[in-house]
Amino acid sequence: PEFNEGALTVSVVTVPGTSLEESDAIGRRVEQILLADAGVENTDRRQGRAELDEHAQGVNAAEIDVTLKEGVDKERLFEDLRQEFSAIPGTSVTIGQPIGHRIDHMLSGTRANIAVKIFGPDLYELRQVGARVRDAMQTVPGVADLQLEQQMDVPQLQIRADRGAMARYGMTVGQLADAIDVAFNGEVVSQVLEEGRSYDLVVRFPPEFRANAEAISGGMFDTPTGQKVQLSQLATITVARGPNTISRENVQRKIVVQANVAGRDLGSTVADIQRVVAERVTLPAGYHVVYGGQFESQSDATRVLGALSLLSIAAIFLILYAEFRSTRTAALVMANLPLALIGGVAAVLLTGGVVSIASLVGFVTLFGIATRNGILLVAHYRQLLAEGAPFREAVVRGSLERLSPILMTALTAGLALIPLAVGGGEPGNELQTPMAIVILGGLLSATALNMLVLPALYWLFGEWRVLPRDQRSGAHAAIVATVV
Structure with missing residues (x-):
């Protein structure tokens, strides 16, 4: 999710070769637009960078650090500023945030969320292909601060x-x-x-x-x-x-089309950009396009979390089997996982329908919560059956006796998550809020459905007779000895 840092980093780039005086005048105009907004407290501008700087820039480029007032509506501010900046001729203005700005630069070498890199041998052909890619990207909803790398003679x-x-x-x-x-x-x-x-x-x-x-x-x-x-x-x-400049990556010449995302999630925007570019832009022989930026690292993290989720489910099943010595019982406890996912998915849909890395972490956390509720019920059923209680009495009595502990733990966890779930607009809660929303939704559904679905499933598919623990251990040892 996007950070809420309470500050902005505005990148202003005009035509290469522009004099220092003219570039300074453009920078002052951008600062005047910023300071005219009620949500801006102060600004600080750097015009160009030294030649020996790690990220050297000509005087035609400026970076403006903007401090925002508390409680400012960022979406409204960004929309107003972009509308004002569009009236400055021959100038590309990119709006970002200090930490996000550096993350983008570290991931793709650009100062925006999305970097479309076109590689090829001829600089002039690259400029033409880059212009066609930029024109295609303009038609995608949610694309903002669209900019083709400033290359000219x-x-x-x-x-x-x-x-x-x-x-x-x-x-x-x-x-x-x-x-x-x-x-x-x-x-x-x-x-x-x-x-x-x-x-x-x-x-x-x-x-x-x-x-x-x-x-x-x-x-x-x-x-x-x-x-x-x-x-x-x-x-x-x-x-x-x-x-004026020749950009290379892995020894290949390139030109970059960069953009930010406004009003949409990053993943769907990139998917639309890839589709539109593939449909409308024909690449000459020897040229190819590479998509980079935050979505690339997001895709990698999603794949890693997906693999870890499968591993966690397998580990939970093995632990349950080692505890109950029954595949059927372990599967019944695992039936709680879909019950938790129902609430988690519903919570995501109700809050915008965007699945971020933090949301995926919340889903993984739900696996443990849902399994805990199932263990509390099934373990008590089996204890009552081992003590000689009839099957129907064990299920009904076990459900009633475990109702209070399950509700108390769910209520405690839910009350602790509410401040995180409702504090998404505050700086520092960008990662905690999506995770808390998923866990809270899954906790509600898992707790409610667990007390209805799991007793019914155990009544239909559960083991009617359970040996005491000491007899189960002895029987298991005898089976192992026989096999050996």
């Missing part, structure tokens, strides 16, 4: 080494590349202490030699022969256009 200065000319001066391509890097990017050669602070001393060409293509072409470089020559004598310098 930007002006570039391309320096291509002239190997023949370089050979005349005894220079290699590697030496020229290192010289160009030092001349225009700079190299730290020492540190300077000033007023108690340490500053790097960087050596590089002065600004007038880095101002334009003509100045760069005229830059003088040392060669191994001792001569100083202009860069234009060692390489061909041209002004062209090229991609």
Whole structure:
């Protein structure tokens, strides 16, 4: 389930190559829209990230941390903000939350719930396929903050080494590349202490030699022969256009279409996206689509919980058989599991019909609760039968004598779960509330039906005669000895 963190992380991305001044103006406009909402307390913006940052970004990208006031209606806030942000031209705005934002980035490398990754060899073909995938996803209900990765051609200065000319001066391509890097990017050669602070001393060409293509072409470089020559004598310098970024994953080029989900559950939204993309987008040869994000980890967790549920049912059956030494009796106790599932499923349907990981954990917990109720009844039936009570009296009397203990334990557990079940809107209860709702619903149905269904089943299929425990142990030992 989605977290309720009491804060937002708003990602603002405009066209690559946008100046710092224009990007800052767009960021201020987004902040003004945020602060104009009554549910927002304050904002804090970061414009771009340093080149050596782990997640480097250009000045065309900004991240805004938003603190919300208590009791704000998030669904209403998100809807209003998205409507306001849609009026900002050439800008993609993604709304998330701090923890969820980092989880999304860890799972898929994007800042959204869903990441549709298109892989292929040609960047320009990738952009066209990505645009078609984005257009197809726009038709899916529940898709919000839809964004195609910002890739476009930007002006570039391309320096291509002239190997023949370089050979005349005894220079290699590697030496020229290192010289160009030092001349225009700079190299730290020492540190300077000033007023108690340490500053790097960087050596590089002065600004007038880095101002334009003509100045760069005229830059003088040392060669191994001792001569100083202009860069234009060692390489061909041209002004062209090229991609602003090239994204790769597992050595393959990719482009990403990302989106969040609003007003729907994640699983059904992803299923509709996969269906629509398969129907409307024809992929060229050598291109393929991979779906990533939260739903991927949710699917993995669902499979693990499903396997653990089967293992828990098998373990419960083995424990019951070891206790009662009867397959029939163990099966009668296990009949309580469907009774608990009825209430759990009904509770999920009444609260929105979304089965999350927390709900699945609640269903697994119900297995133990339902089995406990069955053990209380069946064990008492068998005790009365072992004491010599008639079968009908054992079932009726055993049910009446175990009614109070079963109701008391169910009532205690139910009262403890009610605060968790009704506190879903509070931060920190996102996982506890769906689990409590499932357990509470299953507890009600299992307790009510257990007192009606299990006595009837035992009357029809139960063992009419039960040996005392010491005689059962002796008989079991004799059987084992005979088999051996």
